[in-house]
Every structure is written in structure tokens, then in C-alpha cells.
Amino acid sequence: MNFVQEPAKPGKINLLDFDRKGLAAFFVGLGEKPFRATQLLKWIYQEGVADFELMSNLSKPLRSYLTGHCCIAAPDIVVEQLAGDGVQKWALQTHCGNRVETVFIPEEGRGTLCVSSQIGCALACTFCSTAQQGFNRNLSTSEIIGQVFVAQKRLGKDAKITNVVMMGMGEPLLNFDNVVAAMNLMMDDFVYGLSKRRVTISTSGVVPAMYRLTEACDVSLAVSLHAVTDELRDELVPINKKYPLKELMAACRDNAKIAPRRTITFEYVMLDGVNDSLADAHGLIKLLETVPAKINLIPFNPFPSSSYRCSSNNRINLFKTLLNDAGIVTTVRKTRGEDIDAACGQLVGQVKDKSRRHLKLKLLGAERAA
Ligand code: SAH
Numbered sequence: 001m002n003f004v005q006e007p008a009k010p011g012k013i014n015l016l017d018f019d020r021k022g023l024a025a026f027f028v029g030l031g032e033k034p035f036r037a038t039q040l041l042k043w044i045y046q047e048g049v050a051d052f053e054l055m056s057n058l059s060k061p062l063r064s065y066l067t068g069h070c071c072i073a074a075p076d077i078v079v080e081q082l083a084g085d086g087v088q089k090w091a092l093q094t095h096c097g098n099r100v101e102t103v104f105i106p107e108e109g110r111g112t113l114c115v116s117s118q119i120g121c122a123l124a125c126t127f128c129s130t131a132q133q134g135f136n137r138n139l140s141t142s143e144i145i146g147q148v149f150v151a152q153k154r155l156g157k158d159a160k161i162t163n164v165v166m167m168g169m170g171e172p173l174l175n176f177d178n179v180v181a182a183m184n185l186m187m188d189d190f191v192y193g194l195s196k197r198r199v200t201i202s203t204s205g206v207v208p209a210m211y212r213l214t215e216a217c218d219v220s221l222a223v224s225l226h227a228v229t230d231e232l233r234d235e236l237v238p239i240n241k242k243y244p245l246k247e248l249m250a251a252c253r254d255n256a257k258i259a260p261r262r263t264i265t266f267e268y269v270m271l272d273g274v275n276d277s278l279a280d281a282h283g284l285i286k287l288l289e290t291v292p293a294k295i296n297l298i299p300f301n302p303f304p305s306s307s308y309r310c311s312s313n314n315r316i317n318l319f320k321t322l323l324n325d326a327g328i329v330t331t332v333r334k335t336r337g338e339d340i341d342a343a344c345g346q347l348v349g350q351v352k353d354k355s356r357r358h359l360k361l362k363l364l365g366a367e368r369a370a
Helices: 020-029 038-046 062-070 141-155 172-187 207-214 230-236 245-256 278-291 313-325 356-369
Strands: 076-082 088-093 099-107 108-116 119-122 136-139 161-164 199-203 220-224 264-271 293-298 329-332
Touching: 020 038, 020 172, 062 207, 062 245, 076 136, 108 141, 108 293, 119 172, 136 172, 136 264, 141 313, 161 172, 172 199, 172 207, 199 313, 207 245, 220 245, 245 278, 264 278, 264 313, 264 329, 278 293, 293 313
Parallel strands: 108 161, 161 199, 199 220, 220 264, 264 293, 293 329
Antiparallel strands: 076 088, 088 099, 099 108, 119 136
16 A cells, blocks of 8 residues: 555645545535545545545546645554554554554454544543543544554554454544444445444443434444443443433334344443442343343453452353353453553543543552652
8 A cells, every 4th residue: 555644734624534425525515426435435445545646537627626625644653562462552643632542453363443432531430541531522533534544554464454343442422423424434335345243333321322323324332331220330330320221221222123133232341349249140131131132241451540350250250151041142351452551441542631530640640659
């Protein structure tokens, strides 16, 4: 690929911000035919060409217009780390000076990219390190699809991104339009052509946006459940106070209607003595009775300021057996990339943010160092 990465140019329109529909509307606005969108997507994502003058099937005046007014700008990689188990993590510089992280997880026969949707996160889940830094801003479509773009470029021919999970930093459904446009690009035949089963969005349960998603974009859905009573979920995943379990389950059932054999993945972080009792396992079985569900148990990954501990392997296995015996397909997520802080809930990036939580954390760190 001879793709040249350009910095985003002030005043220029970044064409990585558009999915096919957006790009077609953009060309129609210029008095061009909508099929220009396909031509451009092919040049950008398949040929790796960013110089508009080289796009030989566009007319000369259109090429000049694009050169003068548009750019194709993906974020820059500023740090690249490789874990002992082959996981790779990249920190990407965004134009506002913040960094986001994206993680590649190679497995037998597939390669999964874990993509971030926001700089920081506003949701304050108590067991997640991204939450500790507060919220800065939504990523643009170009910054989201740009993660796939630069990761695939760095991986080259060594590995292929076959799956994308929107499970990096941020709550993707709180950045709805940009995330949906980026996922459309991931599934577009002229971009990455991933099937809808290979693109997964994970949400903490932003219920109104879940209904919108069901209407707007058919991708796989994962829900961060983590507790089976409102009392505990209010504490672990505070957005539950706004959208309690009953409403969350109704939205899941609505999403499951999209296709006959569709199942929703429920993520459940295993926190020692917090949500891992036998009563919790039975509560989980009961809660999921009316939803076609798979469960993904996630061993808790610690981070410096966390006070939780991960459940024992015995307890995780017992949970798994109970759930499987109840007929719910249950897997335990393998912890990967721990030595480079690339595991679930360990992504922090760099947020130039003045939120109280961020300051509090700094103060705590200073106290410890003193
Ligand atoms: N905001 C979205 C997506 C990001 S997190 C969501 O909440 O679904 C991806 C998954 O990792 C979520 O299930 C999240 O709850 C989980 N997670 C967060 N912190 C974790 C930690 N420290 N250990 C294990 N899993 C964690």
C-alpha cells in the first residue's frame, strides 16, 4: 500500500468521516453522481491511495476540487507495544492532543481489533480504568475507522483483521452517529467487507440508543451486565440508575427480534465476593430466561487504583458450569495482553481532561508517592 497519512488539515473536509451514504450525499452536493462514493472508497481503502490526483477515474476538475478542499487523514500512531502473547496495542494521537488506544488480539484463524469510541468515558463503572479518567470527547468517524486503517497498515501481510469489537475506551452508543458510520464502513464491501457477525458493539446499557441501533444498523450486540439486581448494578454500572434491568432486558429482547437465530452476548466481569455468589449465578439464569443469550465471563483485570479482586478460577469455573448446565452457552474470556495493559478495562490512553475524577486520581497518586 502506498497510502500516505496526512495530518487533518484545518478547514479541509476529511473524507474518512463519511460512510458510503454520507459520501454519496457529499458528491451529490457537488453536482456529481452518487456512484463516485464507491470509486472513492475503493481508492482509499482498497488501493491505499490518498493523493486525489492519482484517482484516474475521477474527472480532472473533480480531482482538483478534492485536492483543494478535502483530505484523507487517519490518526498517527505514537506508541506501539507488543505483548508476550502476540497482542499488539497502539496509542493513537488525535488532533486535539489526546491519545486513544486500540488493541489487536491474534487467535487461531482470526484477528480481532478492539476499537475505542470516545476519549475517556462518562459512565463511571467502578471496575473500569477508562472510567477513572473522566470524559473528554467523542471520537470522529475518521478517528474510529482510522484505528482499523492504521492497525491493518501496521500489521501488513502478517495478520488480517477479521473481527472488530467496539470494546475499547468509551461507550459507543453515546457516540451513536459516528460509531454507526464507522461500523457501516467496516461492513462495506468496498472497505473492509466484514460480516455483521464479525462486528460487535458492546454497551453498558444506554437503552434508548439500543432501540435506535436495532433500527439503524444490524451488527452483533454485547451488553455489559455484570450484576443481576438493580441494587448492585446501580453501584457497578451507574447508568443502571437511569435505565434499570427491566428496561435493559426489554431493549435486548427487541434487538434479538432482528433475526431468527440471533443471540445477544452478556458480559459479566467476575468480582470476588461482589457479584460471584451462587445466588448471582441463579439470578443470571433467571434474568436471561426470556432473552436468547450467550454469556461471556470476564476475569476482572486489576489496575492501580482499583480495590476489587478477581474471583478465583474455581469460582469462575463453577459459574460457567452452572450456566452451561442451565443451557446458556457460556465462555470465559481469556485475559490477553496483560503485560502491556491491553486487557479489558485497562485502556487509559491519555486524556487532557480536568474532570474531578481525573484530578482526584492524580492527588491519590501524589499522596502515595509522598
Ligand atoms: N462501554 C462499553 C464498551 C467498553 S468495555 C461497555 O460498557 O460495554 C468492554 C468490556 O470490558 C465491558 O464489558 C466492560 O464492562 C469490561 N471491563 C471494563 N473494565 C474491566 C476490568 N477492569 N476487567 C475486566 N473487564 C472490564
